[in-house]
Amino acid sequence: MKSSTSLGSLWDTWGITAILVLLLAVAPVLTPDFFSLDNAQSVLRESAYLGIVAAGMTFAVASGAFDLSVGGQLALCSVVSLIGFAAGGTVLAIVAALATGLACGLLNASLITRLSVPPFVATLGTLFVFRGLSYILTQDGPKTLPYDQIGSPFVKIGGLNVAGVPVPFVIMVGVFAAAWLLLRRTATGRRVLAYGSSPEAARFCGISANRLRLFVFALVGVSVGIATLTYITRVWTADGSAQDGFELKVIAAVVLGGTSLKGGKATLIGTFSAVLLISVLNDMLVSEGVPSAYQRIVLGGVLIVALTIDGLRTRFAAPGSLRRALSGGRTPQPGPAR
Amino acid sequence: MTAVLRRAPLLLPLLGTVVVLAVATDSFLTGANIENVLVAAAIVAVPGLAMTFCLAMGEFDLSIGSTVSLAGVVCCSAIIAGQPAPVAMGIALLVGAAIGLANGLVITKLGVTPFIATLATLVIVRGLSLAYSGGHDQIVSSAALKYLVGGRPLGVPMPIVLAVVATAAGWWAMNRTRFGRWVCAIGSNREAARVSGLPVDRVRIAVYVLVGVAGAGWGLLISSQLQKGNGQLGMGFELDAITVVVIGGTALLGGRASIVGTVLGAVLIETIRNGLNLLNTPPAYQRISVGLLLIAALAIRGIRRAEARTLPVPVPEAAR
């Protein structure tokens, strides 16, 4: 495909990947057994659930919104999935996870579209609601995959490798491939970008805001449902407190990847690389025995540095883009708008 | 009456909650309990007022919970090191200001989105707080520090005095001074503010410093209650602060702010929390009710807005 490439657009798509490659290049020096099979598998396996949700979240951010409830969704999906497993084994566990994710997404979507609650507040509210429901379902203690079910195909999802590649990572790659097709090669994906770029213009392109948001938030829910399958089969347990603060990790990965919080621009490759970058960095800090207080400082610093590069680039680019980069504010609407 | 309700729409749900709790419990309407609720509300209202300025500008500060922790740690360890309590408190407030300044500079000079910049400082400042305290409780026994929550000038609990003063100052600053009007101007139309020569970056930095100082103040109040500081305090407080502002009616997009709304939001949240405790409600249900309250508050506003327009004008995205 021919494209008018500039340094800026290259950075948009590949910047974070470049940093990841750089990090991988120095990783063996800093952490000698970084590329041991076990460690590499561990890095790929542990980030799968984050990556899968980040793929879904990329669509939400591309549409100009985000979903703060994914942590609550993950907890609820996990709890319901474990209940499903206890009741009906592998199949029911998988169906329960996916159905719960979809239901959570649809609830968010209907609050946003039917009650006109801004996505930020709607999903902040449902974050509390989903976690509360998870707590209610686990009042007698966390739900668990029993150890004697270790031979069950469901339990195996988390630990299994295919030709040396962890299954959760395979699922994550599959999700990203599907997400890429959805974003770049379907009408719906294009409409998400169009809507994120200019909701008002999109309306006059025949794009229904309600239908689109329904799709986006349902998609996030489904991605959480899929992520649950790789998450719960790795940690085997869940209750209302599962993955506290998950939402901010996911959004950070998406934005770190280069998807604009203003909407309209998205890069799944960037999200993918950002997820791996966080995982690799975390692995290196942990295996080097850096105390957790300093791990936080390093991870936060990386976030700022990566986005500073992006911020500076936008800032000092052509004057036209300066204007848009700053257009947080609105211009007065013509006519008696309100 | 309708005019009052229009300006402070939260009064209605607040009165409703009060009536329900007065009937459902026999301890809600006691002097001790009302004071209890108001003190708790006052403590969250103070940072909420600062956060109101941030949201009026159309931005967020997610780092405030970590500031709470670091300020408490710094203050208490300074007292342990032998500093007089007022000096220690001053140092803590300065640390809060420094965090705010760092946020402001990263956002304005490096062009990092506020959401991400303050998310990063949330993580970093939490790390600093843990590292500085070495993971230990910094335990103090300071009457001067205790005065922040325990003092009763003229018989009124100190947090309420602080909140009243902060509310009056906040209302005046927001609605009657250049600073407040510039904050709303920036939230209303950032590009215009820049082109018309308002000191946009300076105002933004000032707001982040304000939030940083208020966060540190929040930390001092918490440390005053607990007589200690440590790396775990203030987790998740950022959402508490934003929640009271949003429930209070300040537009997420910026441009308009309701100082009184923020205070009422704090009172409403704390009333409900207190009521659920008086009713011995399990914590799971407490979470759900806070979530539903948030959605309900904004849904009512959303529906009202939808009715008010006939020509479909774009509904701006909240999250931008």
Add this chain to the structure above:
Amino acid sequence: MADSSTPALLRVDGLTVEFPGVRALDGVHFDVAAGEVHALVGENGAGKSTLLKVLGGLHQPSAGTIGLAERPYRPRRPADATHAGIAVIYQEFNLYPDLTVAENVFSGREPFHRFHRGIRYAEINRRAAELFATLGVRIDPTAPVSSLTVSEQQLVEIAKALSVGGRIIVMDEPTAALSADEVTRLLDVVRRLRAEGRSVVYVSHRLDEVFAVADRVTVLRDGRHVRTTALADTSPDELVRLMVGRDVSAMFHRDDVAGGDVVLELDQVSAGRQLRDVSIVVRAGEIVGIGGVAGAGQPELSQVIFGALPVKSGRMLLSGADYRPKGPDDAMKAGIGFLHEDRKAAGILPDLSVRHNLTVSVLDKVRGLFGRLLSPAGELGVFDTFRKRLAIRTTGPDQLIGQLSGGNQQKVLFGRALAPGGRLLILNEPTRGVDIGAKVEIHHLINEITADGAGVVMISSDLPELLGISDRVYVLAAGRIVGHLTGDDRTEENVMRCATTGQRVFSATVSG
């Protein structure tokens, strides 16, 4: 009046402004005398806006000097311009919708109480009222700006300029969004400013306004100075020639087209806040103009046809069949294209490429082999078709639409509107903010579209365009059709009479 012997108040010499890869201004000279209205004209991209931004302190020149009252003037930030008494009113208003009128007027310069720091509201409200009085208008200083009409917002900008004691007031396309009577009022204000001894730099695409109000005119082309002359010494045709660099014949050309079958019929349609009992007919191959003062219901009318606004009562017919769109997507499926009047806010998709901006209206038709997936080849095909047909100047399909000139953006949006089938086109302000060259091209294009059998509904606040291009004109006033003009009845006087007085004028030749 300007006199060559009086010293210039503002003098620009050899001004050059460079952006990465572009020289936006190249050695431009320009001067303004005290008490003069000096018009600045040129096509889009000629450098007018850049010159304005230099004067306003937003851009820094790479070469050249500016003198203000015989002293060097080098603004580094907007505040410098304000201090020097130069007030620039940009095309995009710099207002705060959530703040009051008075707060907007005095923003950044609010007088405040020394002790308690409170803004002196009584003072700014009074002074704002006084400013509006000198402008001869009544606007409540305590009303929020979001409640004002566009023309009132324009006046707030002017009041703001006056309040800084502006010796020189620079207006960029001040009438772009105004209706005819509002334009008249604005020109009065400009004359009033001149009478007070202030200078006005007036930038406009509309030459009739320039001739109505300005003393001298400077023409820019491609970032260079072309000519400065007194208006008495020139003519519109000459100015157009200077701006375009060539002869533009037949500004408003309309091919003769025989009306075909009825494409669209509205029968007593009411919608929105003010559209009431509107009945219109559009035939294949016909251009139907909709005129009226701003706010008479034109956007509502266009949106109701496009399904973006629900019908309250009455009915619509498309080629004789019942037409009840639930949304714009239904309209698009029926082959209706739509051009929004606000290209920037509701037209372009700024983060998307030219190709994707074009194909967004036909995503269902560019499916590839698998049925569900988009076909890149199909999209390129659509792009190539319209690039050729509309002569869109772009570096390639992947160029971001924001990087195109206004005229080319508009052509892309035309392509988007045509792509669904070109059965009926609803064009809101099709040439707003585009330069004269592009304007002529767009008029040609509309002619071609109708020659292919499409019906066109065109809404334009540019009266000469409306009358020059349309076969028939409906006039709206307060949401009702008050006039239907055909043939020789299509005069500016008739339109204005209907639009402003509500007097009903219906040509006898109405049929069907």
Add this chain to the structure above:
Amino acid sequence: MKSRILVSLAVAGALVTAGCSDSNAPSDNQNGSDKVVVGFSVYDMQYEFFQKMEKGTREAATAKGWEFKLHDEKSDENEMVTGAQALIDSGVDVLIISPFKPSALGPIIAKAKAKGVPVIVDDIGGGGAPYDAIVISDNAGGGKLAAEFMAKQIAANGKTGKNVASITCEPSAVYAARRNAGFKAEIEKLGFKVVAELSGNSKAEEGYKVMKDILAKNPDVTGVFSCNDPMGVAAANAVKDAGKDPVKDIVTVGFNADPEAITAIKANGLAATVAQDPAAMGALTVKLADQALAKTALTFDNAAEREVYNPVQLISKENVDTVK
């Protein structure tokens, strides 16, 4: 575009394939070197309790001449599983773990079993997984001790009120629930009534607020038990701020014997706490690990659950000076 995806995948693939080339990680490292390597996965080094536990474990291990590897779970179940499994991958001979989520021990123990690494659980809970042994404080017993002390102290205070309250941790903390259950059963047996049972989510801030609410609702409570010390000391502060005495008026008892509780007890700012000895627990896990490596049979206090109890002790003003 497609090629971009491929490159991106290749980067990820490099992680795997590069590993394959030098993958000779032995599943059984015991013959790798003479030195025993012990891995310790700790709940969260933010907390003093676990800092002490880590110190006790490390000192006992180094005293035996073992190599000590630490992993911090940072209160995150994903990090717990990932890090503990990484310790096993890195070739430790024995794993000691204080699990953030006991119910997430399953996958860790499954991996350890596959590699023949014994697992000793330190406190919190075993989650029903087949670990080799668990050293556990008698949480329910501690709750019972707290109740007995409280009843005695209330009587000593000359109060006749029979209403007490309890402040619990977040609903997911199983070990804390046991403390509360032990307390509640005993105090009710002694004729008291638990009139308020509210969660402070393990946090000091919330413990303070909840205590304020309890005082507003039941000003007549004569005692309050708190499932951890941060909340216990915070509750005592709330009692003081209400103008009452946390020893003489409302007997406030915490759990853990954190330094702040010890300090408070000395200053009459808290009536009592229940001491676990995390350092001793750490040392005990190392002893058990040594036995497990030597394949000697372990002796349990509760063989069914393979539990080894570490005694708990009530700390009040009387014996607080004996605490180091």
